[in-house]
Amino acid sequence: MNATPEAALDTAAQFSPQGEVVMDCKLDKIFYGDFLAVRSSDVPIEKGKITGFIGPSGCGKSTVLRSLNRMNDLIDIFRFEGKVTYKGQDIYGKKIDPVVVRRYIGMVFQQPNPFSMSIFDNVAFGLRLNRFKGNIEEKVEKALQRAALWNEVKDKLKNSGLSLSGGQQQRLCIARAIATEPDVLLMDEPCSALDPIATRQIEELMLELKERYTLALVTHNMQQAMRVADTTAFFGVDISAGGRTGYLVEMGNTKEVFENPQEELTRQYVAGEFS
Amino acid sequence: MASDPFQSADTANAVSGPPSASDYAGDALFRFIAYACALLIVVLVAYILWKIGGQALPAMQEFGPSFITGTTWDVSKGDYGVLPEIWGTLYSSLLALLLGGIFGVAIAIFLTQGFIHARLAAVFRTIVELLAAIPSVVYGLWGIYVLIPLLRPTADWLHETLGWFPLFSSSLNGPGMAPAALVLAIMILPTVAAISVDAFRRIPYKVKEAAYGMGTTRWEAILKVMLPTASSGILAALVLGFGRALGETMALAMLIGNSNQISVSLFAPANTLASLLASNFPEASGIEVEALMYAAMVLLAITFVVNVLGLMIQQMTMRKFEGKK
Numbered sequence: 270m271n272a273t274p275e276a277a278l279d280t281a282a283q284f285s286p287q288g289e290v291v292m293d294c295k296l297d298k299i300f301y302g303d304f305l306a307v308r309s310s311d312v313p314i315e316k317g318k319i320t321g322f323i324g325p326s327g328c329g330k331s332t333v334l335r336s337l338n339r340m341n342d343l344i345d346i347f348r349f350e351g352k353v354t355y356k357g358q359d360i361y362g363k364k365i366d367p368v369v370v371r372r373y374i375g376m377v378f379q380q381p382n383p384f385s386m387s388i389f390d391n392v393a394f395g396l397r398l399n400r401f402k403g404n405i406e407e408k409v410e411k412a413l414q415r416a417a418l419w420n421e422v423k424d425k426l427k428n429s430g431l432s433l434s435g436g437q438q439q440r441l442c443i444a445r446a447i448a449t450e451p452d453v454l455l456m457d458e459p460c461s462a463l464d465p466i467a468t469r470q471i472e473e474l475m476l477e478l479k480e481r482y483t484l485a486l487v488t489h490n491m492q493q494a495m496r497v498a499d500t501t502a503f504f505g506v507d508i509s510a511g512g513r514t515g516y517l518v519e520m521g522n523t524k525e526v527f528e529n530p531q532e533e534l535t536r537q538y539v540a541g542e543f544s
Numbered sequence: 545m546a547s548d549p550f551q552s553a554d555t556a557n558a559v560s561g562p563p564s565a566s567d568y569a570g571d572a573l574f575r576f577i578a579y580a581c582a583l584l585i586v587v588l589v590a591y592i593l594w595k596i597g598g599q600a601l602p603a604m605q606e607f608g609p610s611f612i613t614g615t616t617w618d619v620s621k622g623d624y625g626v627l628p629e630i631w632g633t634l635y636s637s638l639l640a641l642l643l644g645g646i647f648g649v650a651i652a653i654f655l656t657q658g659f660i661h662a663r664l665a666a667v668f669r670t671i672v673e674l675l676a677a678i679p680s681v682v683y684g685l686w687g688i689y690v691l692i693p694l695l696r697p698t699a700d701w702l703h704e705t706l707g708w709f710p711l712f713s714s715s716l717n718g719p720g721m722a723p724a725a726l727v728l729a730i731m732i733l734p735t736v737a738a739i740s741v742d743a744f745r746r747i748p749y750k751v752k753e754a755a756y757g758m759g760t761t762r763w764e765a766i767l768k769v770m771l772p773t774a775s776s777g778i779l780a781a782l783v784l785g786f787g788r789a790l791g792e793t794m795a796l797a798m799l800i801g802n803s804n805q806i807s808v809s810l811f812a813p814a815n816t817l818a819s820l821l822a823s824n825f826p827e828a829s830g831i832e833v834e835a836l837m838y839a840a841m842v843l844l845a846i847t848f849v850v851n852v853l854g855l856m857i858q859q860m861t862m863r864k865f866e867g868k869k
Contacts (some may be wrong), residue, residue: 366840368761373759378757384773395758
């Protein structure tokens with residue numbers, strides 16, 4: 270941590286990333302209608318690393334992650350104040366279509382959600398959507414291999430994606446998301462619906478994927494964050510204003526955050542005193 | 545009272561205990577009623593088939609398969625054939641399915657995919673469902689007094705300018721295939737729309753999220769994801785709509801023209817099996833009644849085959865898209 274004296278006075282301990290920042294989220298306020306869901310959180314996402322988002326329920330960690338590829342725009346009453354830059358562009362800029370943002374920043378969801386079509390078509394979906402002209406078979410195979418699913422499904426690519434087990438479905442969703450080679454992959458509690466073995470596989474996969482992609486991971490499981498995240502952002506809930514407003518309490522190298530937290534709240538959370 | 549192996553001294557005052565004898569009796573009674581209701585339906589269908597089949601048997605023996613290939617229905621000569629009626633039934637129902645299917649699914653998409661506010665969608669849905677509450681005979685009257693005069697200028701123009709095209713090869717002189725199929729389409733619209741709406745509603749939110757998460761526009765999400773996901777439900781809607789169109793009687797008897805001819809022209813009068821039954825029964829006697837019963841059996845067979853085929857296609861899509869055995 271290189272916390273400056275001024276930053277220490279602020280609620281969120283300042284974090285200065287070492288590497289190249291691929292997405293810079295400077296969030297001021299997120300509203301759902303009149304409800305202030307998240308306030309003042311600066312979350313830089315570094316290239317080639319896994320940034321973990323942890324915190325108690327209702328702290329807004331998923332909301333922040335989903336605002337990174339404008340998934341929250343599906344909710345009518347959602348309002349974002351602040352700036353999220355990707356490749357120097359504010360993705361909330363007036364001229365930016367959320368559809369374009371989502372094509373570059375992929376997402377894997379809490380519940381495995383393959384489309385009701387064949388395994389092949391699931392992975393090829395993004396390629397066809399982007400009118401990819403090259404060899405689709407090759408790309409699909411590569412994506413499935415990177416998602417560590419190829420060996421299990423290579424003989425039944427025509428079967429429905431929904432015929433797979435939960436863990437396989439989630440890896441299929443990862444393959445679908447990475448087939449178009451997005452820069453950033455957002456993962457919203459990707460293992461919460463999976464058993465320990467499938468969780469292990471997905472975690473190993475994440476560590477392999479960070480060689481190529483930048484990952485941001487929301488997790489409710491502190492051990493998972495410790496195992497895979499390079500950088501960890503801890504969000505807390507502020508109930509002082511009457512509502513439940515989430516905010517970034519502390520962000521830093523995962524090891525630092527867990528072993529030597531700067532904030533009392535972080536210490537209590539990582540010690541398991543509340544969750 | 546059932547035996548209770550857990551009833552021992554130290555738990556004797558616990559609230560838990562076995563179900564009473566009357567609980568078990570209620571269980572048995574409910575199961576009996578459920579079985580009886582299911583059986584009753586089977587018996588009813590079998591009874592109807594047996595009765596109609598029995599009445600149709602003399603005609604079946606006399607005319608055999610030539611009844612199905614015959615093209616005249618002449619009471620004075622005792623010559624009975626229903627090929628034109630079979631053609632008219634299938635042709636009018638297919639046209640209605642095409643129109644009603646496209647509109648019904650379009651309405652379902654419009655009502656469920658966030659184009660209008662949920663409350664407004666509920667109002668729209670009620671209005672569409674009200675179409676199902678209009679009596680058949682009212683549709684028939686509306687067809688005669690409103691639809692046919694409305695269609696005539698367009699039909700005349702189409703016949704005059706594009707008369708070489710088989711679909712427009714005759715002129716509309718009152719009743720005919722086009723007004724009948726149009727009214728039929730309106731009549732099956734609520735069925736198709738309501739069941740398709742349910743099919744779209746059943747799609748979990750996570751599927752929509754997945755589609756938008758891949759960066760689809762709204763149309764891409766609907767056409768490439770939502771529609772395939774809802775396809776088995778939509779197929780069920782189409783099968784039900786088609787079944788309804790096949791059996792529809794009153795409106796068609798009033799609008800189709802009851803003419804024994806086979807024509808692809810949209811403006812030529814035609815006939816359907818149900819309409820043949822409705823218009824000929826009042827004055828029928830002797831062998832004609834038996835022939836009409838035979839025609840009823842043919843209609844039943846067509847409906848049965850269509851439903852079984854539809855179900856098979858639906859199962860196939862379910863296997864293909866949803867991976868269910």
